[in-house]
Amino acid sequence: MPGKLQNRLNDLDGREWLYWTDTLYITAYPPDATHPLRKKHGAMKPPEVMAEIIRFFTKRGELVLDPFAGVGGTLLGAALAGRASLGFELDPRWVDIYRTIQRDFVIAGGVFRRREETASTGTEIDGEMRQGDCLELLRQLEGESVAAVITDPPYGINHGARGFPGETNFNMTSPRRSGDLGQAPDLESFLARLQDIGREIHRVLWPGRYLVMLVGDRYQEGEYVPLGFLVAEAMRQVGFKFKGVKIWSNKATRRPLKPYAVKSVFVPNITHQNILILRKE
Numbered sequence: 001m002p003g004k005l006q007n008r009l010n011d012l013d014g015r016e017w018l019y020w021t022d023t024l025y026i027t028a029y030p031p032d033a034t035h036p037l038r039k040k041h042g043a044m045k046p047p048e049v050m051a052e053i054i055r056f057f058t059k060r061g062e063l064v065l066d067p068f069a070g071v072g073g074t075l076l077g078a079a080l081a082g083r084a085s086l087g088f089e090l091d092p093r094w095v096d097i098y099r100t101i102q103r104d105f106v107i108a109g110g111v112f113r114r115r116e117e118t119a120s121t122g123t124e125i126d127g128e129m130r131q132g133d134c135l136e137l138l139r140q141l142e143g144e145s146v147a148a149v150i151t152d153p154p155y156g157i158n159h160g161a162r163g164f165p166g167e168t169n170f171n172m173t174s175p176r177r178s179g180d181l182g183q184a185p186d187l188e189s190f191l192a193r194l195q196d197i198g199r200e201i202h203r204v205l206w207p208g209r210y211l212v213m214l215v216g217d218r219y220q221e222g223e224y225v226p227l228g229f230l231v232a233e234a235m236r237q238v239g240f241k242f243k244g245v246k247i248w249s250n251k252a253t254r255r256p257l258k259p260y261a262v263k264s265v266f267v268p269n270i271t272h273q274n275i276l277i278l279r280k281e
């Protein structure tokens, strides 16, 4: 049709597309019905936010991959958005939780509902979760077979802040599992290993499509660690173009501010995450 641009990436109209290019991204999704099961993980992402990201970077029916799938925030988001999905997760505890959600919940009226509460009209959660080291599992995928990779890697550096025991409720490292990226001994080895995984992600992605990574920055040993930008640079070095960032904060689940070094020195309360947008060109 003359004057109408064909949309090569997603199913959004121009107005919706424009809205999503804002680099500031404030959401207010409260915990959903699957949250009591997923919260055992502690670093899980809201499926509704993942669904919004997926709706931008894919068309309906396309395949989304999450190599660090946890308890399935991306896979559940893909189900809400009507996309196919595949997840890899090293720790069987998280795989089991995702499979329990698949067994006990369906999507009805655009939200997750317990199966017994719906009159058998719900849609199944059909994303597939495979247990194992994502580097090995990625190697088993065909090249150019995935429409988008949307993921939230473990950060590989200690989360705690001195003097604030119980700083996080993160429970996502698997101490005895080799290949656990969260157990990388230092930042350099974390980034090097992430690059090995990034090369495989680059291979399996369709050309022209996107790797989207959610990465929080850190404050450690008295210094700000811009982990988001270090990860983006590491991915640039393995062939991705760094296209931009959305600064995300979910108001509904934001933790209260902590009085770090009040009246002494500036220490940030990091309440945002970086959504890194990288493209295979």
Ligand SMILES: C[S@@+](CC[C@H](N)C(=O)[O-])C[C@H]1O[C@@H](n2cnc3c(N)ncnc32)[C@H](O)[C@@H]1O
Pocket (backbone or CB within 6 Å): 041, 043, 044, 045, 046, 067, 068, 069, 070, 071, 072, 073, 074, 088, 089, 090, 091, 094, 132, 133, 134, 135, 151, 152, 153, 154, 172, 173, 174, 179, 180, 181, 182
């Ligand atoms: C930040 S969490 C992802 C949470 C996920 N977005 C969710 O909503 O549940 C990162 C996950 O990566 C997993 N992981 C770490 N190293 C891995 C590896 N080599 N292969 C696959 N999964 C890995 C961890 O067990 C952890 O569950």
